[in-house]
Amino acid sequence: MIKNNPYFQIIILSLCSFFSVAAHAANQLESVRIWAAPESTRIVFDLSGVPDYTYFSLDGPNRLVVDLKKTTAKVVLKNLENNSKLVKGVRISKSPTKGDLRLVIDLVKPLNASLFSLPVTAPYGNRLVVDLEDKTLTTATAIVSSTPVKTVTQAAQSSRDIVIAIDAGHGGDDPGSIGPSGVYEKKVALEIARRVSSKINDTPGMRAVMIRTGDYFVNLNKRSELARNSKADLLISIHADAFTSPNPRGASVWVLSMRRANSEIGRWLEQKEKHSELLGGAGEIIQNTDNEQYLAMTLLDMSMNSSMAIGHS
Structure with missing residues (x-):
């Protein structure tokens, strides 16, 4: 009797529609920030969840297209502050896949693009970072x-x-x-x-x-x-x-010992540096999965040991 009830069928259809929409809108673009350096530009997309994305470049005119899976936008990009000499602007375009969000970054000229996501790090949430650099820059x-x-x-x-x-x-x-x-x-x-x-x-x-x-x-x-x-x-x-x-005054110089952060203030400072790297974007570190990183770490340790020895002399 319940299955044949028209009201029951309407409720079921409504619930199905609700969960379908919720599934497609699992993530949300909350804000966009552009940071312009003299020879590069960083664009940060702030999201409510971990981004699932793909991207590709187009020419005539030059563009970088970013597709965010199952994402909606509540930000108005027309009012986006932009002082970059490499990026004309960021806009939303129609996605070929229903429920996805397509973002188009209009470029002044062809640029090298590096994209990576960053986890929640106060005061920011999940982020997708786009680093753009001039291809002619050697x-x-x-x-x-x-x-x-x-x-x-x-x-x-x-x-x-x-x-x-x-x-x-x-x-x-x-x-x-x-x-x-x-x-x-x-x-x-x-x-x-x-x-x-x-x-x-x-x-x-x-x-x-x-x-x-x-x-x-x-x-x-x-x-x-x-x-x-x-x-x-x-x-x-x-x-x-x-x-x-607020009591300390003047300048300070801090060098971690050979045993790294072996004191409370040492641990605190080391965590601050890691936090700073995540806020600014750890793209180069995250993407460096080559075996050369171990050589770089060894050389870094040798350089640190030498600096400490000179500083103590």
Whole structure:
């Protein structure tokens, strides 16, 4: 009798429709953020769940198409803030698969694209990161401060300015520590870096190189590479560290011991660095599955041991 009841059939059909829609809308695009660096651009898609995606490139005009499986969007892309010189904009296009979300990134020219997902890391949720870089870019170079440089003329023709690379910590997705008033460490570090750079350039015989000049994230390994490519004699990384109380003043230098984080503050700092890498995007680390990573780790350990020995001497 119940099966033949028309009301029962309507309820069953409604429930089936509800669960069908829910299954197709298992994920949701909540926001999109664009971080523009001088020679690259990072686009971050914030999602309610882990992204299941595919992508491909098109030319005439140049585009990168990203398909998000079983995803809907509640963000208005027309109002998306974009200061990138490589990306014209991001828009939604009709997906050939029902229930999927197709995103089109309109490009100024052909670019190398690297995509990877990142897990929930406060204050962010699940993310799909798109890194775009100019295909014609062969070697990364740091941006030299535009402040006029004073040099010292000496008799020796081989004399040159001492080059100091100034690295403002954090940036982009990674705000660093957040002060009681809501000030981000990344902004404080960049302002200090600019002032230090100006002081250095005002000093005869010295020249400053800024590792980052705006609000974007530079991979931790890339910072050292930029300094080396600029033939820097010294790399200084500037941070405004968080601490357990507001009492400490002045500068601090911290080197983990041979046994790594063997103290409470050591463990705390190490976790902060890992957290910072996840916020900024650990694409290069996540995608490096080649056996060369073990060689890189060995060389890194040797370099760290040497630095510690020199520092203690």
